[in-house]
Amino acid sequence: MxxxxGSHSGKTGPRVRDAxxxxxxxxxxxxxxxxxxxxEVGVQVGALYNYFPDKQTLLFELMRDHMLELLSAIHDKPETTPSSRLEVFVRFHITFHHKRPDAVFIAYMELRNLSPQNFEEIEALRRRYETVLEDILRAGLEANEFQVADTKITTLAIIAMLTGVSSWFRSKGRLSIADIKNQYWEMVQKSVCPKY
Amino acid sequence: MxxxxGSHSGKTGPRVRDAxxxxxxxxxxxxxxxxxxxxEVGVQVGALYNYFPDKQTLLFELMRDHMLELLSAIHDKPETTPSSRLEVFVRFHITFHHKRPDAVFIAYMELRNLSPQNFEEIEALRRRYETVLEDILRAGLEANEFQVADTKITTLAIIAMLTGVSSWFRSKGRLSIADIKNQYWEMVQKSVCPKY
DNA sequence: TAGTTAACTGAACACTTGTTCAAAACCAAG
DNA sequence: CTTGGTTTTGAACAAGTGTTCAGTTAACTA
Incomplete structure (x- = not known):
C-alpha cells in the first residue's frame, strides 16, 4: 500500500493539527x-512530515497560531472610558479562552519545550497582548478612574486570575460561563477602583 | 568499581530529590x-532505584511532600477578624511559594503525569488548602466584612492570582517581594470588600 | 581486624523515540 | 487512458527509554 x-493535504493537515x-x-x-x-489521525508516522519539518515546529506553529488569533480577536476601543474598556477586556478574555481550552493549556504549559528562538517569538506575542491590558490600566490611572500601585503587576495579576478560569471551569458545573464573567468582572472592577 | x-543514603537520597x-x-x-x-547527582542510573521504586513514585513524593509542607506551614487563626486572616493568608501564600519556585511549578504543571491514584491524593491535599481560604471568605461574608458573589469562585480566583506571581517574579527585578506582597494584598482586599 | 551490611557499578533487557526515504498507489489534467 | 504530481506506506536508522540485577567495593559493627 x-x-x-481520499487522501488530500487540505484535509489531513488540519486533522494532524487538531490531533x-x-x-x-x-x-x-x-x-x-x-x-x-x-x-489518532489514522495515518502512518512518515505522513506527518509532509506537514511540518519536525515535532518542535509543530508545537511552535500551534502556539503561534493561537497567539495570533488572540491578538486579532481583541479589539480595544481607546475612545471609550477606561472602565468600559476594562470590562470588555475581562469578558473577552474569559470568552476567548473558554472556547479554546486545549490551545490555552498548551500556550501556558509548553513554553519551556520551545527552542530558545521559538520561545522568544511566542513571548513577544504574549507581551503584545499584555500591553493591551496595561494600556487600559494606564489610561484609567491618568483619568483617576482607577487606583493601582503598579500597572505592570496589576496586568499580570489580572491575567493570571482570568486565565485560571480555564483550569477548573467545566460547562456541566454549578455556574454558567455568564455567571463567571459577571463575578470576575466585579472582582477586577473592585480591585482597581479607588478606595472611596 | x-x-x-563517601557514599551514604542520608546524603544521596536528598541529592536525588533535589536534582x-x-x-x-x-x-x-x-x-x-x-x-x-x-x-546530575554524579551516580549511575541503577543507584537511583535504592531511593524509590520507579519514576512515577519519585514525582508523586516530590508533589506530596510539597503539599504537606504547605499545609503544615499555613496557620489560620479563626479567632481573629476575617480581614486580618485574609491578609495573613495572602502574605503567607506569596512568601511560601516564592521560596520554592521549583516545587510550585511542578505541583501545578505535572498533575497530568500522575497516575490516577496518585492524582487523587494530591488533589485532596490541594482542596484542603483551598478550604482554608474559602473558610476565611465565608467568615468574612457572614460578618459582613466581605462582599463576594461566590466563595468557591473567589477562592480559585485569588489563588490563581497569587500563584501567578511565581511565574514571573525574579529577585533581580524592579520590585522587591515585600512590594509585591503589599500590592497583592491591596488588590485582594479591594476585590472582596463591599462596594462602599 | 574480620565479617556484615549498605551503596553503587556496569551491563543488559526489551521497547520506544524522532526522523528519513524509496517505492507504491492515488488523484487530476490533457 | 496516459502522464505527472501528490500523498502515503512500510521499513529502517541510530539513539534513548525505564527498569533489573549479579557482582564489587566502601562503611560500619563487634
Whole structure:
C-alpha cells in the first residue's frame, strides 16, 4: 500500500493539527509521540512530515497560531472610558479562552519545550497582548478612574486570575460561563477602583 | 568499581530529590530521563532505584511532600477578624511559594503525569488548602466584612492570582517581594470588600 | 581486624523515540 | 487512458527509554 483513497493535504493537515493540539493538551508535548498523533489521525508516522519539518515546529506553529488569533480577536476601543474598556477586556478574555481550552493549556504549559528562538517569538506575542491590558490600566490611572500601585503587576495579576478560569471551569458545573464573567468582572472592577 | 567513597543514603537520597525537583521544574517530568537525574547527582542510573521504586513514585513524593509542607506551614487563626486572616493568608501564600519556585511549578504543571491514584491524593491535599481560604471568605461574608458573589469562585480566583506571581517574579527585578506582597494584598482586599 | 551490611557499578533487557526515504498507489489534467 | 504530481506506506536508522540485577567495593559493627 502507499497513498490511500481520499487522501488530500487540505484535509489531513488540519486533522494532524487538531490531533496534536488535543494530545499535547491532555498529556503534554514531551509525553506524546509522533506515532500517537499519527494513529489518532489514522495515518502512518512518515505522513506527518509532509506537514511540518519536525515535532518542535509543530508545537511552535500551534502556539503561534493561537497567539495570533488572540491578538486579532481583541479589539480595544481607546475612545471609550477606561472602565468600559476594562470590562470588555475581562469578558473577552474569559470568552476567548473558554472556547479554546486545549490551545490555552498548551500556550501556558509548553513554553519551556520551545527552542530558545521559538520561545522568544511566542513571548513577544504574549507581551503584545499584555500591553493591551496595561494600556487600559494606564489610561484609567491618568483619568483617576482607577487606583493601582503598579500597572505592570496589576496586568499580570489580572491575567493570571482570568486565565485560571480555564483550569477548573467545566460547562456541566454549578455556574454558567455568564455567571463567571459577571463575578470576575466585579472582582477586577473592585480591585482597581479607588478606595472611596 | 562498585560502592563509591563517601557514599551514604542520608546524603544521596536528598541529592536525588533535589536534582529531580530542579530538572522536572526546568524541563518537565516527561522530558527528563533517569540518566539525566543520575548524572546530575554524579551516580549511575541503577543507584537511583535504592531511593524509590520507579519514576512515577519519585514525582508523586516530590508533589506530596510539597503539599504537606504547605499545609503544615499555613496557620489560620479563626479567632481573629476575617480581614486580618485574609491578609495573613495572602502574605503567607506569596512568601511560601516564592521560596520554592521549583516545587510550585511542578505541583501545578505535572498533575497530568500522575497516575490516577496518585492524582487523587494530591488533589485532596490541594482542596484542603483551598478550604482554608474559602473558610476565611465565608467568615468574612457572614460578618459582613466581605462582599463576594461566590466563595468557591473567589477562592480559585485569588489563588490563581497569587500563584501567578511565581511565574514571573525574579529577585533581580524592579520590585522587591515585600512590594509585591503589599500590592497583592491591596488588590485582594479591594476585590472582596463591599462596594462602599 | 574480620565479617556484615549498605551503596553503587556496569551491563543488559526489551521497547520506544524522532526522523528519513524509496517505492507504491492515488488523484487530476490533457 | 496516459502522464505527472501528490500523498502515503512500510521499513529502517541510530539513539534513548525505564527498569533489573549479579557482582564489587566502601562503611560500619563487634
Amino acid at each position: 502507499a497513498r490511500t483513497i 496534536a493540539m488535543h494530545l499535547f493538551a491532555q498529556r503534554g508535548f514531551a509525553a506524546v509521540s509522533m506515532r500517537q498523533i499519527a494513529s | 562498585a560502592r563509591t567513597i 529531580a525537583m530542579h530538572l522536572f521544574a526546568q524541563r518537565g517530568f516527561a522530558a527528563v530521563s533517569m540518566r539525566q537525574i543520575a548524572s
